[in-house]
Amino acid sequence: MGRLFLVLLDGKIYSCKHCQAHLALCEDIVSKSFHCRHGKAYLFNKVVNTMVGLKEDRMMMTGLHTVSDIFCVGCGSIVGWKYEAAYEKSQKYKEGKFILERFMVSGPDGSPYWANHESHAGGSDPDDA
Numbered sequence: 001m002g003r004l005f006l007v008l009l010d011g012k013i014y015s016c017k018h019c020q021a022h023l024a025l026c027e028d029i030v031s032k033s034f035h036c037r038h039g040k041a042y043l044f045n046k047v048v049n050t051m052v053g054l055k056e057d058r059m060m061m062t063g064l065h066t067v068s069d070i071f072c073v074g075c076g077s078i079v080g081w082k083y084e085a086a087y088e089k090s091q092k093y094k095e096g097k098f099i100l101e102r103f104m105v106s107g108p109d110g111s112p113y114w115a116n117h118e119s120h121a122g123g124s125d126p127d128d129a
């Protein structure tokens with residue numbers, strides 16, 4: 001495996017709860033009123049550091065959609081899905097947008113995932129008096 005170069009976001013960030021890869025920004029949220037099997041899910045205009053899986057048709061509460069699961073590039077976890085196509089006119093706005101399952105990501109407030117890791121290695125200052 002080569003070294004991964006992850007995109008770094010700046011601002012209020014949602015990140016992978018397993019490997020802390022940045023996934024999306026608060027300001028790109030389209031809607032917080034989505035639900036998935038684990039509970040809440042958010043719709044985003046764009047996400048980063050994800051791989052898109054195979055397309056499949058899925059019957060949802062709002063009708064038939066073609067979706068692809070999206071995976072974190074840092075650790076391979078499924079973090080949500082992408083709407084490739086919607087068949088109901090009223091659902092077309094979702095096409096090309098992304099769902100992140102709230103259960104799978106760390107939010108901008110809450111868990112201390114954003115703590116800086118300060119290195120104290122090699123800093124020996126002999127105190128000669």
Ligand SMILES: [Zn+2]
Pocket residue numbers: 016017018019020021072073074075076077
């Ligand atoms: Zn991850």
